[in-house]
Amino acid sequence: EDKVVQSPLSLVVHEGDTVTLNCSYEVTNFRSLLWYKQEKKAPTFLFMLTSSGIEKKSGRLSSILDKKELSSILNITATQTGDSAIYLCAVAYNNNDMRFGAGTRLTVKP
Amino acid sequence: EAGVVQSPRYKIIEKKQPVAFWCNPISGHNTLYWYRQNLGQGPELLIRYENEEAVDDSQLPKDRFSAERLKGVDSTLKIQPAELGDSAVYLCASRKGVGSPLHFGNGTRLTVT
Numbered sequence: 001e002d003k004v005v006q007s008p009l010s011l012v013v014h015e016g017d018t019v020t021l022n023c024s025y026e027v028t029n030f031r032s033l034l035w036y037k038q039e040k041k042a043p044t045f046l047f048m049l050t051s052s053g054i055e056k057k058s059g060r061l062s063s064i065l066d067k068k069e070l071s072s073i074l075n076i077t078a079t080q081t082g083d084s085a086i087y088l089c090a091v092a093y094n095n096n097d098m099r100f101g102a103g104t105r106l107t108v109k110p
Numbered sequence: 111e112a113g114v115v116q117s118p119r120y121k122i123i124e125k126k127q128p129v130a131f132w133c134n135p136i137s138g139h140n141t142l143y144w145y146r147q148n149l150g151q152g153p154e155l156l157i158r159y160e161n162e163e164a165v166d167d168s169q170l171p172k173d174r175f176s177a178e179r180l181k182g183v184d185s186t187l188k189i190q191p192a193e194l195g196d197s198a199v200y201l202c203a204s205r206k207g208v209g210s211p212l213h214f215g216n217g218t219r220l221t222v223t
Binding site: 004006031032042043044045048050088090092095096097098099100101102103105 | 165
């Protein structure tokens with residue numbers, strides 16, 4: 001059965017800390033892995049990864065895919081309270097199938 | 111570029127009543143998804159359209175849920191009759207094609223009392 005698993009499910013840190021969120025997957029015909037940030041409403045797109053070992057970076061956020069290990073990590077450095085959100089990992093596979101993990105709820109305390 | 115538009119934003123109904131949600135995807139996006147998201151969980155697929163064709167509705171509870179996408183643009187999702195367990199956020203998303211990210215609407219938060 002196709003699945004996407006995220007860990008941890010919940011994380012509480014203080015401002016300035018660095019966090020690493022994990023996503024592992026088992027799907028047929030993998031296409032890409034995507035990270036989204038969800039605050040109070042719609043998930044907003046962060047990164048899409050298709051090639052193994054190539055880091056994508058945007059400000060304090062970065063992500064990398066390991067196709068051999070069927071996993072990805074999302075790093076956030078120097079966290080701020082505005083980073084508090086649910087971070088969703090999604091995997092695109094087959095033709096246009098897209099499956100989401102349960103998400104990691106990140107809370108950044110001042 | 112206008113984003114995915116959903117309405118209504120919130121809906122409160124009594125159980126056994128019908129309810130409908132509407133979605134207008136981004137122009138040119140042929141693939142449209144309806145997801146349901148329960149509190150503390152990730153979005154779960156209900157149905158996926160390629161243009162006007164429903165290509166994956168295996169997770170749609172067909173006894174009470176129905177969906178349509180006339181002319182391959184706007185889509186509606188209906189629940190009749192609603193049950194208490196249907197309380198959730200219903201998200202619509204669209205995508206230009208394979209290799210592009212999903213873009214989500216703001217969702218409809220449904221509360222069934």
